[in-house]
Amino acid sequence: MSSTGVPSEVVVVGIGADGFESLPASSRSLVLEAAVLWGGSRHLSLVPAVPGQVRVPWPSPLSDGLPSLLREYAGRPVVALASGDPLVSGIASTLLDLGAPVRVVPAVSSVALARARMGWSFESCAVVTVVGRLVARVLRECAPGQRVLVLSSDASTPDALASLLASSGWGASRLTVLGDLGSSSESSVSGVASSWSETSPALNVIALEVAGNGLASWAPGLPDDAFENDGQLTKRDLRASALARLMPAPGQLLWDVGAGAGSVGIEWMRSRPTCRTIAIESDPERAARIARNASALGVPDLQVVEGRAPAALSGLESPDAIFIGGGATREGVLDTCLAALRPGGRLVVHGVTLETEALLAQAYADHGGELTRVGVETTAPVGTFTGWTPARAVTQWAWGRAEN
Known part of the structure; x- marks a missing residue:
């Protein structure tokens, strides 16, 4: 969004659960002197009436209505109210993503209050937001002994999380639901996921x-x-080899072309919370299976595009890395992927047929990179003894585009 279609400044003031009067004088002045005040209905109701002040509740749904609201107040200064730290899964992040000039005046965040109540240091815990998102995102952070603060959508989130943990092998996990943090009605209730039956507040x-x-x-x-x-x-040894060459990095996007079960794209996203994947798969049953696998393995935000490359690649966001696990010999697939990579991007292609091997050998001759033939053998019974059983060898071509 162009900066000409947004307010001249949006000052986002964080407000705690203990209300308007708990704000420092400087923050109260910002709110009371604003010509235009945005916020949720609950936050707006906490502020004393100000003659002539225009008060606008957030549109619903927010994602659809916010761009129009920004355009409506283009060129004007605005003050907005938000909970706690507006940059912790808050409205300030959304406004920044839309190109608004934002200044943040934070209050104590719910994350800081939760850590204080639990006695958890900053470095000893992870934070996952499921506000407006799928609770399965928490599964990526699960490991024995791991501490995770989960920012809930509403009162139903603890029940949904407990059920998910119990069905995913983490039923022994302990949940402490901290309600209305920082308010006079603050509460805390604890239990084990497998037997969770507590009632939770909305916040x-x-x-x-x-x-x-x-x-x-x-x-x-x-x-x-x-x-x-x-x-x-893509079997685990070959998957590990491919990912080592794809080199996942924070915030980067992978195209998983001919995704099959989606394993490479899923592991790309599991490597860092901000990594993203678009999985392209032409078979409807496999496309649905990819989505199920992504959710079960803690990366439900993986995007599945049902279609056949190269046509299905048209219009997609340019990737930082591409894995082609199937369909490389289809006309236009390899050329389209080579052209789509961003500067510094990485491409890995696997092939098991002579035709794909010939294609990759020619690509190596034309572009360079790294051509590897990978053979894996695993043990299996041979009568009453044990012997080696070879898997089908895979030819792997890895190539990187130079930085501009």
């Missing part, structure tokens, strides 16, 4: 102490049986 943060035997690893190469699949799966 809550969940302090999660993870215990159990669920899947816990951020290293590439999860066990093959972690993925629901019909045989179209």
